[in-house]
Amino acid sequence: xxxxxxxxxxxxxxxxxxxxxxxxxxxxxxxxxxxxxxxxxxxxxxxxxxxxxxxxxxxxxxxxxxxxxxxxxxxxxxxxxxxxxxxxxxxxxxxxxxxxxxxxxxxxxxxxxxxxxxxxxxxxxxxxxxxxxxxxxxxxxxxxxxxxxxxxxxxxxxxxxxxxxxxxxxxxxxxxxxxxxxxxxxxxxxxxxxxxxxxxxxxxxxxxxxxxxxxxxxxxxxxxxxxxxxxxxxxxxxxxxxxxxxxxxxxxxxxxxxxxxxxxxxxxxxxxxxxxxxxxxxxxxxxxxxxxxxxxxxxxxxxxxxxxx
Amino acid sequence: xxxxxxxxxxxxxxxxxxxxxxxxxxxxxxxxxxxxxxxxxxxxxxxxxxxxxxxxxxxxxxxxxxxxxxxxxxxxxxxxxxxxxxxxxxxxxxxxxxxxxxxxxxxxxxxxxxxxxxxxxxxxxxxxxxxxxxxxxxxxxxxxxxxxxx
Numbered sequence: 001x002x003x004x005x006x007x008x009x010x011x012x013x014x015x016x017x018x019x020x021x022x023x024x025x026x027x028x029x030x031x032x033x034x035x036x037x038x039x040x041x042x043x044x045x046x047x048x049x050x051x052x053x054x055x056x057x058x059x060x061x062x063x064x065x066x067x068x069x070x071x072x073x074x075x076x077x078x079x080x081x082x083x084x085x086x087x088x089x090x091x092x093x094x095x096x097x098x099x100x101x102x103x104x105x106x107x108x109x110x111x112x113x114x115x116x117x118x119x120x121x122x123x124x125x126x127x128x129x130x131x132x133x134x135x136x137x138x139x140x141x142x143x144x145x146x147x148x149x150x151x152x153x154x155x156x157x158x159x160x161x162x163x164x165x166x167x168x169x170x171x172x173x174x175x176x177x178x179x180x181x182x183x184x185x186x187x188x189x190x191x192x193x194x195x196x197x198x199x200x201x202x203x204x205x206x207x208x209x210x211x212x213x214x215x216x217x218x219x220x221x222x223x224x225x226x227x228x229x230x231x232x233x234x235x236x237x238x239x240x241x242x243x244x245x246x247x248x249x250x251x252x253x254x255x256x257x258x259x260x261x262x263x264x265x266x267x268x269x270x271x272x273x274x275x276x277x278x279x280x281x282x283x284x285x286x287x288x289x290x291x292x293x294x295x296x297x298x299x300x301x302x303x304x305x306x307x308x309x
Numbered sequence: 310x311x312x313x314x315x316x317x318x319x320x321x322x323x324x325x326x327x328x329x330x331x332x333x334x335x336x337x338x339x340x341x342x343x344x345x346x347x348x349x350x351x352x353x354x355x356x357x358x359x360x361x362x363x364x365x366x367x368x369x370x371x372x373x374x375x376x377x378x379x380x381x382x383x384x385x386x387x388x389x390x391x392x393x394x395x396x397x398x399x400x401x402x403x404x405x406x407x408x409x410x411x412x413x414x415x416x417x418x419x420x421x422x423x424x425x426x427x428x429x430x431x432x433x434x435x436x437x438x439x440x441x442x443x444x445x446x447x448x449x450x451x452x453x454x455x456x457x458x459x
Contacts, residue, residue, distance in 0.1 A: 047339065048338075103340050109340075113341070117340075118329065159329075171345060172348070182353070184351075185353070188353075188446070192355060192377065
């Protein structure tokens, strides 16, 4: 009898992984444009893995720009499956360093980057662990037709979403209890940071609406932890969390693009749909069209030019 | 679909998950790991300031030590007055959430910034927003006065 965790190590064709890779990298490239290093008084708090680095490193804005440039170059290489696995691990590391340095140089912690960064490390882990199989499949021109994607990649994405949002909800309950969705706090935040318009006016003039929105946000976060682990609960959780972020965008203009991408990849049934669909595609072994074989191998998602086994 | 299993692969995955679960419980913030403790407080009062020059021109309250030092973070409100969790400290200021500073404190803070701001005196109004009225967010003028050198 096979062990119950066997599905984690079962391999399927890599299409979902590549979709997740492109979506996450594009989101991270967009996020890296939001990194604004600043200057101020070091507090001495330890808040990133770079907090132990010398102040000359931690508080150097030029290093943030350098890490962003390095990340974008490595991300582009990774997207076209070049320089593997170093482009994968390097891109994840460079993005982590860029965000960590920005957090070290800021007055406040920004939670816009965490989920996308964890997804990036999960994808890098896949490329690092499966580097031999991926390299051999690329060399043989059969990348898209080989079982290269481990089940744990999607499981890790689900775990990241469930854990981070669950913690966010639990932190609110631990800090403020059921007083958190009191409506007044959201009205004050909207007063301070809300985008001018009808939505702002509506929230400021209705405590009931503010309370309803806060209860919705708290429920979406707290319920993510149990719901994400139930197949049937995932879609409801995804819609609730995506709605929460759309609301943030409408009310405050805070665009959590990385979080939304990872939520969709992890909780909407994209993984099951893509994996089932691509398993039906049969390699046809057609002759490569003119042009570099290197390119066609990477574009041949349907296996038209892949040699049948 | 071909099942494979290696101890090395399982070990790396387990280490990743343990780090993600353990780091925020120990450090609260240890990027890229986090307890996600933003906006966990439930403030009930906020304050706003109007600062005007002798000619009636609107001035930035931040230039008079009245910039808002609050970003909704855990550990950075009246409920948790300890310094917030971040790499840098906000410059010391009077204006925080859930607190209505006294008129004397506001006057003293402004007086400390008058020469830097290059004005002899200013007209300041302190507004408080809160939950006294049901439904809407009440806006109340706490005081308005001229502030000159001490």
